[in-house]
Amino acid sequence: MLSVQMLTSLALLSALLMKYAASVVNNYRVRKQMPPGPPGLPLLGNIFQLTRSPWLRFVEWKDHYGSIFSLNLAGQPTVVINDFTTAADLLDRRSHIYSSRPRFIVANEILTGNMILSFMEYGPLWRKMRRAAHEAFNIRSSQSNRRLQEKGSVVLASSLLEDSSQWEEILQRSTASTVLCAIYDQAATEMGLDAIGGRVGEMLKRLSNACLPGRYLVEYFPMILHLPDMLAKWKREGKEFFKKDTIMFEGLMDSVRMKMNAGETRACLATALIEDEKNYDLGAQKKSLASRNYCDDWYNGYLIPKGTLVIWNTWGMNRDPKYFPDYEEFRPERYLDDAGQLSEPIPDTHAQGHFTYGSGKRYAEPLLM
Structure with missing residues (x-):
């Protein structure tokens, strides 16, 4: 005669099988x-x-x-x-x-700490960030960056003439440097910005690879995220990259604040964010809970x-x-x-x-x- 415990287990198993079968049929x-x-x-x-x-x-x-x-x-x-x-x-x-956006566990949560506009879910925080970016990159500000673009074009052409075999790396570094200049108001010769541009290019490459379908199983089996760092090399390395990148960008923001205090900076995305931080409410925040x-x-x-x-x-x-x-x-x-x-x-x-x-x-x- 079956025990009550066994009958309960069989009933639970039957319910799970029925639910799975219904899911298969529906899918x-x-x-x-x-x-x-x-x-x-x-x-x-x-x-x-x-x-x-x-x-x-x-x-x-x-x-x-x-x-x-x-x-x-x-x-x-x-x-x-x-x-x-x-x-x-x-x-x-x-x-x-x-x-909206999918979750992007590796690119958004591990490599960038939920702070990149491109990966955010559509919602209040995304709209605030979008508005701040629009004010910094509108047509008026783009015209003020014309000389910056011209100088960057000359440097790019010169680099390509010197060694065209590395054209992909040169283009990535040039693009990253130009954008950094527009965001942080840094001349290409300041603070080793060309080297920083190279680091940003590497970061963008990591993010692009992390977004490729099938690159990380954790995107399809989120429970893997709870593995200890010692058992998940991708997670351990991602956190280390995020730590180093955060130090780099905080250094750039500190440089902008120093220039603002000395009255030496021009309008850029960083100055807009610093001046209107209260209006945009873009300080450190937890992950947005806005639903897709x-x-x-x-x-x-x-x-x-x-x-x-x-x-x-x-x-x-x-x-x-x-x-x-x-x-x-x-x-x-x-x-x-x-x-x-x-x-x-x-x-x-x-x-x-x-x-x-x-x-x-x-x-x-x-x-x-």
């Missing part, structure tokens, strides 16, 4: 209504089909499934966009649905369920043979017409001819620089 029903996509493994889906360069795999799948397709990344429904029109339809024209504003959506007859991770494949979009038949060639003049003027921009690209700076409410403010 299958939802998946059938989503855009088509490659088949995957049970439970894990397509997570192990992603390479270390997922944008290349996305282009392969685009050729087979179309410009919009879906994936299952260990239970996380995911939609990948590969053309300008679809990206504009969803991310621009329906930005009220697609303005996703909801079920339909596009071209396909369901994009609430909570779906939406990825736009910028690499593939900017190499669309429809608009860039010779995309492998370095040919800036492709953006000019026969008269040497800017040609008609590609539709749905914010008149830029590409989709590099994002979209909707997440459109990059530094573009004005």
